[in-house]
Amino acid sequence: MAQAGTRNRPLSPHLTIWRWGPAMAVSILHRVSGNGLAVAGLGVLLWWLGALASGPAAYAAFSAHASAWYGMAVLIGISWTFFNHMASGIRHFVLDIGAGYELNRNALWSILTPVIGILLTAAFWAALLLR
Amino acid sequence: MGNGTSIGRVRGLGSAKSGSHHWLLQRFTAIGNLLLVLWFIVSLLMLPNFQYETVREWIARPVPATAMALLIVSTFWHARLGMQVMLEDYVHEHANKFACIAALNLVAFAGAGFGLFCVIRLALGGA
Numbered sequence: 001m002a003q004a005g006t007r008n009r010p011l012s013p014h015l016t017i018w019r020w021g022p023a024m025a026v027s028i029l030h031r032v033s034g035n036g037l038a039v040a041g042l043g044v045l046l047w048w049l050g051a052l053a054s055g056p057a058a059y060a061a062f063s064a065h066a067s068a069w070y071g072m073a074v075l076i077g078i079s080w081t082f083f084n085h086m087a088s089g090i091r092h093f094v095l096d097i098g099a100g101y102e103l104n105r106n107a108l109w110s111i112l113t114p115v116i117g118i119l120l121t122a123a124f125w126a127a128l129l130l131r
Numbered sequence: 132m133g134n135g136t137s138i139g140r141v142r143g144l145g146s147a148k149s150g151s152h153h154w155l156l157q158r159f160t161a162i163g164n165l166l167l168v169l170w171f172i173v174s175l176l177m178l179p180n181f182q183y184e185t186v187r188e189w190i191a192r193p194v195p196a197t198a199m200a201l202l203i204v205s206t207f208w209h210a211r212l213g214m215q216v217m218l219e220d221y222v223h224e225h226a227n228k229f230a231c232i233a234a235l236n237l238v239a240f241a242g243a244g245f246g247l248f249c250v251i252r253l254a255l256g257g258a
Contacts, residue, residue, distance in 0.1 A: 035217055038210035045206075046246050049199075052187060053249035059183040082168060089161055096158070127176050 022110030029114055030088040033081040041078045079124055084117030157212045163205035170198055187253065196254035200247055207243035211235060 051062035065071045094100050222228040
């Protein structure tokens with residue numbers, strides 16, 4: 001009888017039943033871009049630093065991969081994950097102080113955050129390639 | 132944890148007493164990442180080219196070497212905290228979760244250690 005209170009209680013509906021909204025999309029994008037950065041971003045950073053510390057030959061090997069089409073694709077991907085994670089991270093700082101929970105404003109910034117991430121990525125590569 | 136009595140069913144559950152510390156560290160390291168990675172991005176844009184000699188000469192200077200060392204500490208710390216949360220959410224079996232977080236700790240410390248060693252070697256010469 002001690003467990004009587006724990007049986008047959010209604011369960012909270014889980015992820016799958018909700019209609020997708022901007023706040024859910026920006027939330028999972030934050031997690032995906034953050035973990036992508038942790039694996040690919042920090043991995044490439046260590047490869048770059050290790051190649052620099054090893055000498056010209058290792059650095060040339062890194063540069064050859066980094067400037068190939070697949071290397072550029074990875075670097076563009078890493079830069080996007082950073083700018084996306086930065087934008088949604090700043091959104092989290094705002095939410096942490098208790099602001100931005102009104103439905104319309106929350107949806108607006110949930111949509112703007114990934115857009116800002118893409119624009120900053122484009123601006124970074126434009127500045128890098130057009131300098 | 133027993134299940135015979137009311138107190139037995141709740142004992143050992145509830146707050147782990149350290150969640151807010153994890154949460155705060157995630158924010159403190161996020162602020163560090165924001166400053167340091169933006170510094171890194173601006174520095175990359177200001178380098179005249181990415182030739183070996185140019186980059187080596189730049190990163191060996193005191194301020195870039197210090198900032199890069201701090202960037203490594205801040206980003207690896209933040210990544211370790213964030214990936215812990217991801218593992219806690221998606222790895223449900225206790226033993227697997229423990230193994231994953233133990234492996235995460237090893238990889239995070241090894242990665243940060245290697246990065247710091249590279250910066251020190253570049254800054255103090257030897258290569």
